Amino acid sequence: MTEFLEQINKYNQLTKEAEKDFLSRLKTKSFKKGEFINKEGQICKQLYFIEKGLVKQYYHHKDRLFVLRFFSENTIFTVLDSFINQMPADFLTVALEDTNLIYIDYDNVQELSKIDHSFETFLRKIFSNAALYNLKRIKEMFNNDATELYVSFAKNNPHLLQRISLGDIASYIGISQVTLSRIRAKK
Numbered sequence: 001m002t003e004f005l006e007q008i009n010k011y012n013q014l015t016k017e018a019e020k021d022f023l024s025r026l027k028t029k030s031f032k033k034g035e036f037i038n039k040e041g042q043i044c045k046q047l048y049f050i051e052k053g054l055v056k057q058y059y060h061h062k063d064r065l066f067v068l069r070f071f072s073e074n075t076i077f078t079v080l081d082s083f084i085n086q087m088p089a090d091f092l093t094v095a096l097e098d099t100n101l102i103y104i105d106y107d108n109v110q111e112l113s114k115i116d117h118s119f120e121t122f123l124r125k126i127f128s129n130a131a132l133y134n135l136k137r138i139k140e141m142f143n144n145d146a147t148e149l150y151v152s153f154a155k156n157n158p159h160l161l162q163r164i165s166l167g168d169i170a171s172y173i174g175i176s177q178v179t180l181s182r183i184r185a186k187k
């Protein structure tokens, strides 16, 4: 549980009371590889921290699939729009490995941010970071060709390369697995 707190304190140091209060509201849940953490149409009511494992967050339309992001150990995640607006999710999140999550429910997040300014600041910072992350991702997709996108993914995620299938990496870059194999063969 304390790893989640440590991660939060990197965004904004909580007060001692807030730390205690936060820890008392945490729960845990484990998912087997292939299990859904959230499905399309469900309202995401949790802010998660990955203690162990790897998940993929993606969007699909007809037969096309786009991976927004992979989240691995020591990362906080949620389904942003669904969690913030409490609306049905378009994005799905699935465990790519057996995954242990620590989480706090939406209602507890709301309550804590009402009573504690340090927690509210943490929330503002993490959601700003998430927005900036997504803008950077859009720009990267727009400005780079598939080879550059693969090289950048491999450079920024060396620890994940062996853990993610080629099909999923291709869906992150927005190309077919055949095209990705060609790119990798040239490297």
Ligand SMILES: Nc1ncnc2c1ncn2[C@@H]1O[C@@H]2COP(=O)(O)O[C@H]2[C@H]1O
Pocket: 069, 075, 076, 077, 078, 079, 080, 126, 127, 129, 130, 131, 133
């Ligand atoms: N879907 C998301 N939900 C919550 N936080 C996110 C999400 N996407 C990105 N972030 C945050 O934005 C941060 C960007 O840097 P990190 O990858 O270190 O960690 C990321 C998360 O803390």
